[in-house]
Amino acid sequence: MSQIRLDKIKKSYAQQVILEDFSVEIRDGEMVTVIGGSGSGKTTMLKLMNGLLTPDIGHVYIDDTDIQTVDQNQLRRNIGYVIQNIGLFPHMTIAQNIAYVLELEKKDSSFIEKRVKELIQLMNLDEEILNRYPDELSGGQKQRIGIARALAASPKILLMDEAFGAVDEITRHVLQDEILRIHQQLPITIVFVTHNIQEALRLGERVMVMKDGQIEQFDKSEQIQKNPQTDFVKLLLSYR
Numbered sequence: 001m002s003q004i005r006l007d008k009i010k011k012s013y014a015q016q017v018i019l020e021d022f023s024v025e026i027r028d029g030e031m032v033t034v035i036g037g038s039g040s041g042k043t044t045m046l047k048l049m050n051g052l053l054t055p056d057i058g059h060v061y062i063d064d065t066d067i068q069t070v071d072q073n074q075l076r077r078n079i080g081y082v083i084q085n086i087g088l089f090p091h092m093t094i095a096q097n098i099a100y101v102l103e104l105e106k107k108d109s110s111f112i113e114k115r116v117k118e119l120i121q122l123m124n125l126d127e128e129i130l131n132r133y134p135d136e137l138s139g140g141q142k143q144r145i146g147i148a149r150a151l152a153a154s155p156k157i158l159l160m161d162e163a164f165g166a167v168d169e170i171t172r173h174v175l176q177d178e179i180l181r182i183h184q185q186l187p188i189t190i191v192f193v194t195h196n197i198q199e200a201l202r203l204g205e206r207v208m209v210m211k212d213g214q215i216e217q218f219d220k221s222e223q224i225q226k227n228p229q230t231d232f233v234k235l236l237l238s239y240r
């Protein structure tokens with residue numbers, strides 16, 4: 001488990017300021033969902049958390065260590081990252097895709113084989129799938145493999161960016177159940193970005209609502225529903 005803390009961050013692209021004086025804390029082992037309009041800075045926030053972006057001003061801490069002071073490759077291997085239509089490597093088998101980070105870490109082959117099988121079981125998939133290639137899988141299966149790959153090196157943090165955005169409603173629901181189960185089974189902190197209000201409320205222990213680079217409300221899911229603090233939060237709730 002790990003705590004993530006963004007402290008007084010400013011982040012801009014060229015002239016455009018996206019986040020300013022932005023601070024937030026994700027608790028150890030929490031499952032947080034992040035929802036907001038397109039362009040509100042959700043992806044930017046997530047990429048600051050794993051060092052894909054660096055703040056112009058301010059600091060990102062994981063368990064009180066400024067992430068800029070640690071090895072960036074090591075950092076990213078210890079943070080799982082799942083995006084929509086995740087780039088599974090098309091020329092690699094599913095087994096090779098899942099094992100990718102473990103190969104980078106030069107784990108021995110018996111360890112890798114065992115770990116890949118564990119992950120396949122964790123994701124409720126059949127081992128028979130391991131020798132296939134990504135384009136021989138359904139959208140939901142691919143997304144599961146993306147999660148398995150992100151979890152391969154047993155990260156303490158899992159970041160998910162609209163990971164279930166490209167699958168049908170039924171599959172989305174099944175994947176939601178999976179991620180809830182995984183969060184119960186594994187001691188990890190999950191930050192899950194979505195543009196779907198039902199998904200945000202269903203999955204998040206706490207739900208962060210963002211608008212124009214600001215946090216409108218960050219509260220327990222029940223609390224957001226019972227006590228929306230701004231017109232924007234009320235509007236979002238009306239889309240349920």
Ligand SMILES: Nc1ncnc2c1ncn2[C@@H]1O[C@H](COP(=O)(O)OP(=O)(O)O)[C@@H](O)[C@H]1O
Nearest residue numbers: 013014018036037038039040041042043044045
């Ligand atoms: N690499 C980039 N260069 C310039 N502008 C960007 C870049 N990435 C994102 N932006 C802009 O920053 C704003 C926030 O983007 P983003 O964090 O991706 O929002 P969200 O994930 O909430 O849709 C948007 O206006 C977007 O166009």
Ligand SMILES: [Mg+2]
Nearest residue numbers: 042043044161
């Ligand atoms: Mg985004």
